[in-house]
Amino acid sequence: MSSAPNPLSLDEQVCFALSVASRTVIGCYRDVLEPLGLTHPQYLVMLALWEHDGLTLRGLSDKLRLEPATVSPLVKRLETAGLVRRDRRAGDDRAFALAVTPEGRALRERALAVPATMLERFDMDVAELEQVNRWLHELIERADRAHERTTA
Numbered sequence: 836m837s838s839a840p841n842p843l844s845l846d847e848q849v850c851f852a853l854s855v856a857s858r859t860v861i862g863c864y865r866d867v868l869e870p871l872g873l874t875h876p877q878y879l880v881m882l883a884l885w886e887h888d889g890l891t892l893r894g895l896s897d898k899l900r901l902e903p904a905t906v907s908p909l910v911k912r913l914e915t916a917g918l919v920r921r922d923r924r925a926g927d928d929r930a931f932a933l934a935v936t937p938e939g940r941a942l943r944e945r946a947l948a949v950p951a952t953m954l955e956r957f958d959m960d961v962a963e964l965e966q967v968n969r970w971l972h973e974l975i976e977r978a979d980r981a982h983e984r985t986t987a
Contacts, residue, residue, distance in 0.1 A: 849974075867952050871945055872916060878946070880909050881935075884919060885943050889932045891924070918942060 845851050861875045868878050883898045884890065892910065896903045910933060913919045918939035921931040935943075954964060 863956055864949075864953065867949055867956075871942060871949075873942075876909050877913055878949075880906065880913060881918065881939065881942065881946070884933055884935050884939070885946075888935050891930050891932060895933060913939075 840847055864875050864878070868875060871878075873881065879899055880895065883895055887894070887898065890898065892903050892907060895910070896906045899906060910919060910921075914921065916938075917936055920934050920936055922934050924930040924932050954961065957964070959967075
């Protein structure tokens with residue numbers, strides 16, 4: 836009998852591990868974000884806008900690596916909740932800057948507890964989480980390069 840791993844084993848597939856990890860991690864955020872009135876995708880939008888207030892929808896979409904058609908309904912729900920607003924950009928009547936409202940800034944203060952809560956839930960220290968994040972970003976960069984090579 837060979838002890839070599841089966842390259843077609845489900846457990847050997849990085850795509851499977853990432854898919855399960857993504858669903859599981861996002862699921863762990865659900866009840867932490869619920870008191871803030873946010874879904875996980877809305878939380879990502881708010882994180883991007885707290886860091887880069889004034890982005891256009893296209894800029895936000897690029898930051899989140901999502902299509903504008905996916906981001907637009909998220910922004911609309913956040914507008915309805917009073918957390919963001921669309922302001923016309925000076926010199927371009929077609930473009931809107933997304934601005935965090937005072938209510939959105941107040942929500943940021945409440946959201947400051949989310950990262951520490953998640954560290955505790957994952958039973959990880961900051962160094963471990965930073966290492967995982969570095970590995971994931973490296974994997975994303977390598978996947979981007981691979982995609983560029985195959986589509987060029």
